[in-house]
Amino acid sequence: GAGVSQSPSNKVTEKGKDVELRCDPISGHTALYWYRQSLGQGLEFLIYFQGNSAPDKSGLPSDRFSAERTGGSVSTLTIQRTQQEDSAVYLCASSLAYLGTGSYEQYFGPGTRLTVT
Protein backbone atom coordinates (compact mmCIF):
# COMPACT_ATOMS: atom_id res chain seq x y z
CA GLY A 1 0.00 0.00 0.00
CA ALA A 2 0.99 3.64 -0.21
CA GLY A 3 3.34 5.00 2.37
CA VAL A 4 3.62 8.49 3.79
CA SER A 5 4.02 11.04 1.03
CA GLN A 6 5.25 14.59 1.24
CA SER A 7 5.24 17.45 -1.20
CA PRO A 8 7.10 19.18 -2.58
CA SER A 9 10.24 17.08 -2.39
CA ASN A 10 12.37 20.20 -2.77
CA LYS A 11 11.53 23.83 -2.17
CA VAL A 12 13.76 26.82 -2.68
CA THR A 13 12.39 30.10 -1.41
CA GLU A 14 13.60 33.60 -0.76
CA LYS A 15 14.08 34.87 2.75
CA GLY A 16 10.90 36.48 4.04
CA LYS A 17 8.50 34.43 1.93
CA ASP A 18 5.95 32.00 3.37
CA VAL A 19 6.04 28.28 2.53
CA GLU A 20 3.61 25.41 2.94
CA LEU A 21 4.73 21.81 3.23
CA ARG A 22 2.25 18.98 2.82
CA CYS A 23 2.09 15.53 4.36
CA ASP A 24 -0.26 12.71 3.36
CA PRO A 25 -0.13 10.05 6.09
CA ILE A 26 -0.91 6.40 5.66
CA SER A 27 -4.67 5.90 5.54
CA GLY A 28 -6.04 4.98 8.96
CA HIS A 29 -3.06 6.26 10.93
CA THR A 30 -4.35 8.45 13.71
CA ALA A 31 -1.04 9.92 14.84
CA LEU A 32 0.99 12.34 12.72
CA TYR A 33 4.33 13.93 13.56
CA TRP A 34 6.46 16.65 12.01
CA TYR A 35 10.24 16.74 12.51
CA ARG A 36 13.05 18.91 11.24
CA GLN A 37 16.43 17.48 10.29
CA SER A 38 19.21 20.01 9.84
CA LEU A 39 22.51 19.11 8.18
CA GLY A 40 24.49 16.85 10.49
CA GLN A 41 21.85 17.07 13.21
CA GLY A 42 19.38 14.63 14.64
CA LEU A 43 15.66 14.95 14.26
CA GLU A 44 14.04 17.82 16.05
CA PHE A 45 10.45 17.22 17.09
CA LEU A 46 8.10 19.99 15.93
CA ILE A 47 4.47 19.01 16.41
CA TYR A 48 2.25 15.99 17.01
CA PHE A 49 -1.39 15.32 16.11
CA GLN A 50 -3.41 12.48 17.59
CA GLY A 51 -6.96 12.01 16.35
CA ASN A 52 -9.20 14.88 17.36
CA SER A 53 -7.11 15.88 20.37
CA ALA A 54 -5.40 19.24 20.59
CA PRO A 55 -1.98 18.99 18.94
CA ASP A 56 1.23 18.99 20.95
CA LYS A 57 2.97 22.08 19.59
CA SER A 58 5.75 22.13 22.16
CA GLY A 59 8.51 21.62 19.57
CA LEU A 60 7.66 24.51 17.26
CA PRO A 61 10.70 26.81 17.33
CA SER A 62 8.85 30.10 16.92
CA ASP A 63 5.44 31.58 16.19
CA ARG A 64 6.38 31.70 12.52
CA PHE A 65 5.74 27.94 12.44
CA SER A 66 2.24 26.49 12.46
CA ALA A 67 0.60 23.27 11.36
CA GLU A 68 -2.87 21.98 10.83
CA ARG A 69 -4.37 18.63 10.09
CA THR A 70 -7.63 18.65 8.18
CA GLY A 71 -10.18 15.88 8.62
CA GLY A 72 -7.71 13.84 10.62
CA SER A 73 -5.69 13.09 7.51
CA VAL A 74 -3.58 15.50 5.44
CA SER A 75 -1.37 17.91 7.34
CA THR A 76 0.19 21.19 6.27
CA LEU A 77 3.20 22.77 7.97
CA THR A 78 3.41 26.50 7.32
CA ILE A 79 6.49 28.61 7.86
CA GLN A 80 5.91 32.35 7.64
CA ARG A 81 8.60 34.92 6.85
CA THR A 82 11.20 32.24 6.25
CA GLN A 83 14.74 32.73 7.52
CA GLN A 84 17.94 31.09 6.36
CA GLU A 85 18.12 29.05 9.55
CA ASP A 86 14.85 27.39 8.55
CA SER A 87 16.74 25.53 5.79
CA ALA A 88 16.46 21.85 6.61
CA VAL A 89 14.72 18.64 5.65
CA TYR A 90 11.22 18.52 7.09
CA LEU A 91 10.06 14.98 7.79
CA CYS A 92 6.54 13.79 8.44
CA ALA A 93 5.70 10.49 10.10
CA SER A 94 2.47 8.71 10.91
CA SER A 95 1.64 5.81 13.17
CA LEU A 96 -1.34 3.73 14.18
CA ALA A 97 -1.39 5.03 17.70
CA TYR A 98 0.11 7.12 20.40
CA LEU A 99 3.69 5.86 20.83
CA GLY A 100 3.58 5.94 24.59
CA THR A 101 1.08 3.13 24.78
CA GLY A 102 3.08 0.62 22.83
CA SER A 103 5.65 -0.02 20.23
CA TYR A 104 3.74 1.17 17.21
CA GLU A 105 6.13 2.01 14.43
CA GLN A 106 6.39 5.46 12.97
CA TYR A 107 6.38 5.42 9.19
CA PHE A 108 8.35 8.29 7.74
CA GLY A 109 7.87 10.13 4.50
CA PRO A 110 10.84 11.00 2.27
CA GLY A 111 10.90 14.58 3.50
CA THR A 112 10.82 18.03 1.97
CA ARG A 113 14.19 19.71 1.55
CA LEU A 114 13.69 23.42 2.18
CA THR A 115 16.36 25.89 1.15
CA VAL A 116 15.97 29.53 2.08
CA THR A 117 18.18 31.87 0.06
Added chain:
Amino acid sequence: GEDVEQSLFLSVREGDSSVINCTYTDSSSTYLYWYKQEPGAGLQLLTYIFSNMDMKQDQRLTVLLNKKDKHLSLRIADTQTGDSAIYFCAETFYSSASKIIFGSGTRLSIRP
Protein backbone atom coordinates in the same frame (compact mmCIF):
# COMPACT_ATOMS: atom_id res chain seq x y z
CA GLY B 1 16.54 17.12 30.49
CA GLU B 2 16.08 14.93 27.49
CA ASP B 3 19.23 14.35 25.50
CA VAL B 4 20.37 11.49 23.30
CA GLU B 5 23.98 11.32 22.12
CA GLN B 6 25.73 9.26 19.50
CA SER B 7 29.11 9.34 17.83
CA LEU B 8 28.86 10.74 14.32
CA PHE B 9 30.84 8.19 12.33
CA LEU B 10 31.73 4.51 12.32
CA SER B 11 33.72 2.62 9.72
CA VAL B 12 33.87 -1.18 9.64
CA ARG B 13 35.16 -3.83 7.30
CA GLU B 14 32.64 -5.86 5.33
CA GLY B 15 31.85 -9.07 7.21
CA ASP B 16 32.84 -7.68 10.62
CA SER B 17 30.39 -6.73 13.35
CA SER B 18 29.34 -3.11 13.77
CA VAL B 19 28.53 -1.72 17.18
CA ILE B 20 26.74 1.61 17.32
CA ASN B 21 26.45 3.22 20.72
CA CYS B 22 24.02 5.68 22.21
CA THR B 23 23.73 7.37 25.60
CA TYR B 24 20.71 9.12 27.00
CA THR B 25 20.08 11.29 30.01
CA ASP B 26 16.43 10.82 30.96
CA SER B 27 15.89 7.68 33.02
CA SER B 28 12.11 7.83 32.56
CA SER B 29 12.30 6.47 29.03
CA THR B 30 9.74 3.86 28.01
CA TYR B 31 10.84 2.58 24.64
CA LEU B 32 14.21 2.94 22.95
CA TYR B 33 14.47 2.64 19.20
CA TRP B 34 16.95 2.23 16.41
CA TYR B 35 16.05 3.78 13.08
CA LYS B 36 17.95 3.50 9.79
CA GLN B 37 18.11 6.23 7.17
CA GLU B 38 19.47 5.35 3.76
CA PRO B 39 20.62 8.14 1.41
CA GLY B 40 17.71 10.20 0.11
CA ALA B 41 15.15 8.20 2.05
CA GLY B 42 13.08 8.66 5.18
CA LEU B 43 13.73 6.86 8.43
CA GLN B 44 12.84 3.22 8.83
CA LEU B 45 12.36 1.53 12.19
CA LEU B 46 14.88 -1.28 12.61
CA THR B 47 14.13 -2.49 16.08
CA TYR B 48 13.04 -1.30 19.52
CA ILE B 49 13.39 -2.38 23.12
CA PHE B 50 11.18 -1.74 26.12
CA SER B 51 12.99 -0.10 29.00
CA ASN B 52 12.58 -3.08 31.33
CA MET B 53 14.49 -5.36 28.96
CA ASP B 54 18.25 -5.85 28.79
CA MET B 55 18.63 -7.39 25.39
CA LYS B 56 16.73 -8.07 22.21
CA GLN B 57 17.90 -10.07 19.23
CA ASP B 58 16.41 -9.94 15.76
CA GLN B 59 18.33 -11.84 13.08
CA ARG B 60 21.61 -9.95 12.56
CA LEU B 61 20.64 -7.22 15.01
CA THR B 62 21.29 -7.31 18.76
CA VAL B 63 20.18 -4.48 21.02
CA LEU B 64 21.71 -4.15 24.47
CA LEU B 65 20.33 -1.80 27.11
CA ASN B 66 22.21 -0.85 30.27
CA LYS B 67 19.75 1.21 32.29
CA LYS B 68 22.21 1.90 35.08
CA ASP B 69 24.64 3.56 32.67
CA LYS B 70 21.86 4.84 30.36
CA HIS B 71 23.58 3.21 27.45
CA LEU B 72 22.03 1.58 24.41
CA SER B 73 23.89 -0.25 21.66
CA LEU B 74 23.06 -1.82 18.33
CA ARG B 75 25.23 -4.64 17.06
CA ILE B 76 24.99 -5.63 13.41
CA ALA B 77 26.57 -9.01 12.74
CA ASP B 78 28.27 -9.79 9.42
CA THR B 79 28.01 -6.19 8.20
CA GLN B 80 27.18 -5.86 4.51
CA THR B 81 27.45 -2.96 2.07
CA GLY B 82 23.68 -2.60 2.23
CA ASP B 83 24.03 -1.68 5.89
CA SER B 84 25.64 1.63 4.94
CA ALA B 85 23.32 4.28 6.32
CA ILE B 86 22.79 6.67 9.19
CA TYR B 87 21.52 4.99 12.34
CA PHE B 88 19.45 6.98 14.82
CA CYS B 89 18.88 6.11 18.42
CA ALA B 90 15.61 7.44 19.86
CA GLU B 91 13.50 7.27 22.98
CA THR B 92 10.06 8.01 24.32
CA PHE B 93 9.18 8.83 27.91
CA TYR B 94 6.56 8.20 30.55
CA SER B 95 6.42 11.94 31.20
CA SER B 96 5.78 13.06 27.63
CA ALA B 97 4.77 10.07 25.59
CA SER B 98 3.73 12.10 22.56
CA LYS B 99 7.32 12.99 21.76
CA ILE B 100 10.14 10.85 20.50
CA ILE B 101 13.62 12.29 21.00
CA PHE B 102 16.27 11.36 18.44
CA GLY B 103 20.04 11.37 18.62
CA SER B 104 22.11 13.06 15.93
CA GLY B 105 22.71 9.78 14.09
CA THR B 106 25.78 7.65 13.41
CA ARG B 107 26.93 7.33 9.82
CA LEU B 108 28.05 3.75 9.21
CA SER B 109 30.39 3.20 6.29
CA ILE B 110 31.56 -0.19 5.10
CA ARG B 111 35.00 -0.74 3.64
CA PRO B 112 35.88 -3.78 1.52
